[in-house]
Amino acid sequence: MKTAADVLNKPFHSNFLKLIFAGSLVGILTGLVVSLFRWIIDQTLSGLQIIYPAMAQHHWWILAYAGLTIIICLVLGYVIHPFQTDLVGSGVPQIEAILAGQHTMNWAQVLWRKFIGGLLAICPGLFLGREGPCIQMGAAIGQGFSEHFFHNNRDITRTLLSCGIAAGLSAAFSAPLAGTMFLLEEIVFHFQPQIWLTALAAAICSDAVTVCFFGTKPCLFLPITNNLPVHSYPIMIILGLILGICAYGYQYCLLNLRWWFSKIHQIPAQYHSIFPLLLIIPVGLWQPRILGGSHLLINYLVAKVTHVGMHNYPQLIMYLLIFLVIRFVWSMLSYGATVPGGIFMPILVLGALLGCISAPLMIQTNVIPATDFINIIAFSMAAYFGAIEHAPFTAILLITEMVGSIEQILPMTIMTFVAYLVNDLLGGRPIYTALREEIFA
Template sequence: MGCFRWIIDQTLRGLAIIYPYLNHHPIYLIPYIIVTFIICWILGKVIQPELQNLVGSGVPQIEAVMLDINQLPWWSILWRKFIGGLLAICPGLFLGREGPCIEMGAMVGQGLSTKVFHLNKEDQRLLLSCGVAAGLSAAFSAPIAGTLFLLEEITFQFKAKTAVTALASAIVADLVTIIFFGTKPCLYLPMKDLLPTSAYFPLIGVGIILGLFAYLYQYVILTLPSLYGHLKFIPRHYHSIVPLLLVIPIGLWQPIILGGSHDLINHLVKGDFAQLATAGSMSLLSLAMVMLIIRFIFSMVSYGSSVPGGIFMPILVLGALFGVIFAILLIQWHLLPAANYINVVIICMTAYFGAIEKAPFTAVTLLTEMVGSVEQIFPMLLVTFIAYVVNDWLGGRPIYSALRQQIYGK
């Protein structure tokens, strides 16, 4: 999983060089488009034999295995998810690395349990569960969040044996990623100033709005299969050609917004962008809104195109853009000190993710581990809880369970 993460990071950095070059030398767009068609063809060939088990993050498929309504051939899924995930994410599609890491981790656990240790069915599920926790831990260097995700989104129950064993596997996975990437949190965003209590009241409104948009996200993502179903002239395993071609003009405009994307979040909270945002720049507000609309629409286009890829990072990026918009407005209206700009961005990332995933414990823990700070736990909890309740009140469901029911009917 460390290699998977490293290849994606390096490739997306390469796109930040390739697209400006293409802007200045448009003649090379022709061979680039030809390469794009080749990528689509290879990707289609890789995923076609196990299409239903490879599309998306893989979490709904794993849930189905735990419920005895699906079986996954571990080796075929493992190598196809690795190659297919790279072919989908590296060209810049708005997909996260964590979904493939989770499914690949689960397949490693399943392979060890059946081919090496020859365990009974209960212990096979235990090792598969450990692989889930280890996969998420490797993707984000977040072992506690990896374990909580397993309990909150996969097993829906807390058993000491599962929790402790999964935590051990997540710790080992994180140790390996430390060797690859060092000890710095994967999205290190230190918060230097605490939110004043006067800012808590407007954050209640922020939580309500995020809850509404969380429901919208769930609604749209669950309608994607019917929308792509209209492309009857393109076989389903080649639907990736749609986002692969559409991502090119986006990359020519702003390559920083391609991919998952950690780099975009860092761009939003550091350097010149953050300085203008803390000054309440209204032109920057317009840019953030445009980015939000593009990221929302193209995240759906990418995820719905029958390719391997997760939704964690795309959701977090949307949350960060919501945070930028709300922070600029609150600063402009003198409801938030400019020094707390980064606080609001992180809080919105947490709340939007927690509401969509219906996993508030995972959300708060994940962001805490990713950004390397525990300074703002209470406002993170407050806004996440409000967004969660609003989405729940509107009829929102745990997104992976809803996707599983869509695929398997139960």
């Protein structure tokens, strides 16, 4: 008969201790880089809230700003052109290709060019998310760390690159669990202890660094104080069905962007950013709050719905529909124009808008109480994101961590699962896998 000493491992002989330590260092470095990236974007987008109203008052400033925009386009093209395949879009499909053995990456070039290129694309207000560049920069840091300290060992490189992915998303949204789950559910597709333990360590460390910069408040805090009544749960199935159809429409348009932009022959691809950069100016003059990724817009929408009230809901819904159309069209223009930038936050904003449009209708028909409209916004973000990304677990964890509430997991899960199934039945696919096949066909 064996004893505990025969069965248990010897103390201080963990197989993962060295890798966890390395993953933690990757997480710390990623947290520092992403925190600086986030801070610059936040400060710049706040500055746009001052610049655009000033331009509306002094019209000749618009010409000067347009000239600056052209300079930004030229600099951005210069930065991304030598490594255009690596730098366009979020970078997640490229990282998937590296892990699948289809691609390689010059980590040092990608790191600084993605940092500068991401800022040049996002700071002027293009409808792009910060999380894609953060994920790719984290992966570059992981690869570089492996090359310098582990002599580019293939298995360790894959592990530390994976750590960088989790750390990048964790730092972008202060969401370590969602960062780790995203890696497992959408990148590596397996639950191997060596991967998830080191990735979780990296995600925790990167989030700890961002807490030092931005505090402990969730980055998309929503004051969910009431629980959706049980008799309202069946409507979550119908709303999930609608969001699944909308998610398929988003995928269809996004996956045609490269084909549409390929028809533009007069301007080199690295300078296609001139179209969204100039077209964003009239949008900013109309409503600067709509610019950017933008998590601030979601908070503004919640405040707007609360302030307007349900008694004026026809005008409210018309206002939100205009927001929805502009956000959708300009998100497509921004992502398709050969620029660095992610789709996480734009997807979440569109999901929030769909929730903002649905909630007043549901309140007017007495399907849900008026106090629960914020719940619908949060559920819609999770369902829309989960369907497009084909990552329901990541969606639920991400929204839970971002909004700072775990009160309503069941209805959120119901809606997300239905939206995922509908999108899958219509022929939808994991969006990053589909994008990878486009880029590396």
